[in-house]
Amino acid sequence: MSGEVAVRAAVIAALRADDMLGRAVNGVHDGEPARAAAPYAMVGECLGADWGGKDVEGRELRLTIGLVVAEETPARLAGMIARVDPAIGAAQAQDGWRIVSARLSRSRVARGGGAAGWRAVMDYRLRAVREGG
Numbered sequence: 001m002s003g004e005v006a007v008r009a010a011v012i013a014a015l016r017a018d019d020m021l022g023r024a025v026n027g028v029h030d031g032e033p034a035r036a037a038a039p040y041a042m043v044g045e046c047l048g049a050d051w052g053g054k055d056v057e058g059r060e061l062r063l064t065i066g067l068v069v070a071e072e073t074p075a076r077l078a079g080m081i082a083r084v085d086p087a088i089g090a091a092q093a094q095d096g097w098r099i100v101s102a103r104l105s106r107s108r109v110a111r112g113g114g115a116a117g118w119r120a121v122m123d124y125r126l127r128a129v130r131e132g133g
Contacts (some may be wrong), residue, residue, distance in 0.1 A: 003130070007128050008043060010094040011091050018086065021087060024039060041067050045063075052129070059097075064123050099126055100129055107120065109121075
């Protein structure tokens, strides 16, 4: 399995396993859901590049996490945003890939437009290595 798919799966599993985030959202989706009731979380775009060395196969990934609420103010997003870092830090290896670092690159909070409420988008840089070769 590719590093992108494995790391994405690990992050989704970790976000779904976070009890506090789970109580705050109706679901954690793989990609932008076609139909979902806010509040929800989703794992969006994943961009990958080679990151390794002579004896290490690695990938550097840029992964987007989104949070959506339907409220008139973004206040509810604060608690949800606070749960993303610990969840990503708890992500476990998937299909031979291990996350060795995860860092928030940037984040933004903006009105979703119309009845969509507010949206937080966080871009993470993750580095992963293939275990055992």
